[in-house]
Amino acid sequence: MSTATDLKSVRVADPEHWREGAPLDLFRELSSKCPVHWSDGMSSFPGETGFWSVTNQELVHEVSRDWETYSSELGGMVGMPWVPLDVQNGMFIGMDPPKHGRLKSLFQRGFTPKRIAEHEPDIRTITKGVIARLEGRESADLVTDLAQPVVSRVIGDFMGIDEADDEIWANLMNMLVGGDDAEMNPHGPDSAGDTVIPEIVERCQVLIDARRSNPSDDLMSILVNAEIDGDTLSDWEIVMGFILLVTAGNDSTKATFCSGMKALMENPEERDKLLADPGLIPSAVEEALRMFPAFAHFRRTATEDTELGGCPIAKGDKVMLWYPATGYDEAVYENPERFDVERNPEHQAFGAGGRHFCLGTALARLELRVLFEETLQRYPAMRIEGTPRYATAIFVNQLKTLPVSLDG
Numbered sequence: 001m002s003t004a005t006d007l008k009s010v011r012v013a014d015p016e017h018w019r020e021g022a023p024l025d026l027f028r029e030l031s032s033k034c035p036v037h038w039s040d041g042m043s044s045f046p047g048e049t050g051f052w053s054v055t056n057q058e059l060v061h062e063v064s065r066d067w068e069t070y071s072s073e074l075g076g077m078v079g080m081p082w083v084p085l086d087v088q089n090g091m092f093i094g095m096d097p098p099k100h101g102r103l104k105s106l107f108q109r110g111f112t113p114k115r116i117a118e119h120e121p122d123i124r125t126i127t128k129g130v131i132a133r134l135e136g137r138e139s140a141d142l143v144t145d146l147a148q149p150v151v152s153r154v155i156g157d158f159m160g161i162d163e164a165d166d167e168i169w170a171n172l173m174n175m176l177v178g179g180d181d182a183e184m185n186p187h188g189p190d191s192a193g194d195t196v197i198p199e200i201v202e203r204c205q206v207l208i209d210a211r212r213s214n215p216s217d218d219l220m221s222i223l224v225n226a227e228i229d230g231d232t233l234s235d236w237e238i239v240m241g242f243i244l245l246v247t248a249g250n251d252s253t254k255a256t257f258c259s260g261m262k263a264l265m266e267n268p269e270e271r272d273k274l275l276a277d278p279g280l281i282p283s284a285v286e287e288a289l290r291m292f293p294a295f296a297h298f299r300r301t302a303t304e305d306t307e308l309g310g311c312p313i314a315k316g317d318k319v320m321l322w323y324p325a326t327g328y329d330e331a332v333y334e335n336p337e338r339f340d341v342e343r344n345p346e347h348q349a350f351g352a353g354g355r356h357f358c359l360g361t362a363l364a365r366l367e368l369r370v371l372f373e374e375t376l377q378r379y380p381a382m383r384i385e386g387t388p389r390y391a392t393a394i395f396v397n398q399l400k401t402l403p404v405s406l407d408g
């Protein structure tokens with residue numbers, strides 16, 4: 001663990017801290033000694049300015065609720081220098097009011113808990129289908145053989161993507177959001193702007209054109225035909241909406257499910273509770289979200305000089321909200337390190353309230369419940385076989401590989 005002096009010079013977003021996933025020891029120390037901490041730069045991106053790290057729930061909540069002081073638009077909503085600002089600002093997650101509200105309300109209609117619940121039979125069929133493909137095998141990689149194909153098909157189905165293209169889209173989105181991990185994007189972070197985004201835009205245009213001439217009931221058709229205040233969305237707005245949803249769909253529940261399964265295999269007594277009473281699975285889902293939030297951060301930029309937790313924040317300063325830290329907040333949770341399927345905690349994995357609170361909570365919770373239910377039912381004795389590896393990435397908080405023996 002770092003000493004107090006080290007904390008002054010530590011650069012929280014440097015890869016050295018992220019090789020084994022989110023730096024929980026460092027976060028614990030920051031949260032208790034310095035919950036609003038200044039890093040003077042990012043070693044992998046020497047041109048980047050410094051940033052504040054916020055690591056406790058109360059302060060993350062304070063920032064999330066105050067969009068006037070902490071903008072999602074000014075400098076973008078993520079601290080990933082390889083994602084161009086015009087792309088971040090093209091998605092409503094990277095906009096402030098009034099633009100944000102107009103676009104979000106358009107999407108909200110398709111994501112109400114009631115509308116999402118109607119998809120449960122389809123999500124279960126998709127999940128069972130992927131699990132059935134494992135029949136006859138002794139081992140598998142839970143990330144690539146189970147979670148990725150399920151979540152890609154679920155969001156693919158929503159958006160109107162052909163199943164044959166699921167893998168292409170998953171790779172493109174992984175390259176974009178995991179740009180700092182050498183395996184998720186072997187071409188390096190700069191390729192996001194140079195090749196990945198242009199390819200996404202080009203492929204999306206094909207989908208847009210197809211829906212214009214031949215609309216169906218998928219979300220892409222809804223976007224193509226949507227009107228806000230009498231205007232239709234521009235192709236750029238449609239592409240950005242598509243990227244937001246397909247990224248969120250591909251890289252969110254996969255992460256929490258795989259880390260949750262790893263925790264269950266490491267804590268068989270907790271798994272036994274779920275096997276004995278599957279009614280506990282929704283509580284286990286919340287516990288997995290608390291401990292393994294799919295996204296390690298979102299970001300804001302101060303619109304004026306202000307103060308946070310006693311620290312002076314200057315206009316234009318970058319403020320990073322670290323969710324893996326707040327899931328372990330000792331002021332909120334007893335024994336935060338303990339994975340307890342009965343805890344049913346509140347958490348900030350989906351954000352800490354405010355305008356940008358996750359649109360996909362109902363879908364994410366449903367997917368996670370179905371994934372845990374079906375996987376545990378078919379493979380109750382699954383165990384880790386080999387070495388799980390995490391992405392070395394400051395945004396996607398996920399395992400890249402989780403090798404398992406399927407029948408124990």
Ligand code: HEM
Binds near residue numbers: 244248348352359363
């Ligand atoms: C484990 C699953 C998921 C987690 C942990 C998660 C987490 C988050 C977080 C932290 C935010 C930002 C909150 C903020 O800045 O205050 C967010 C926003 C968002 N999420 Fe999710 N998400 C998940 C799944 C999904 C899914 C499945 C979708 C849809 C396909 C989705 C769509 C969105 C959208 C559209 C926003 C932007 C909302 C806005 O700006 O108003 N998310 N999510």
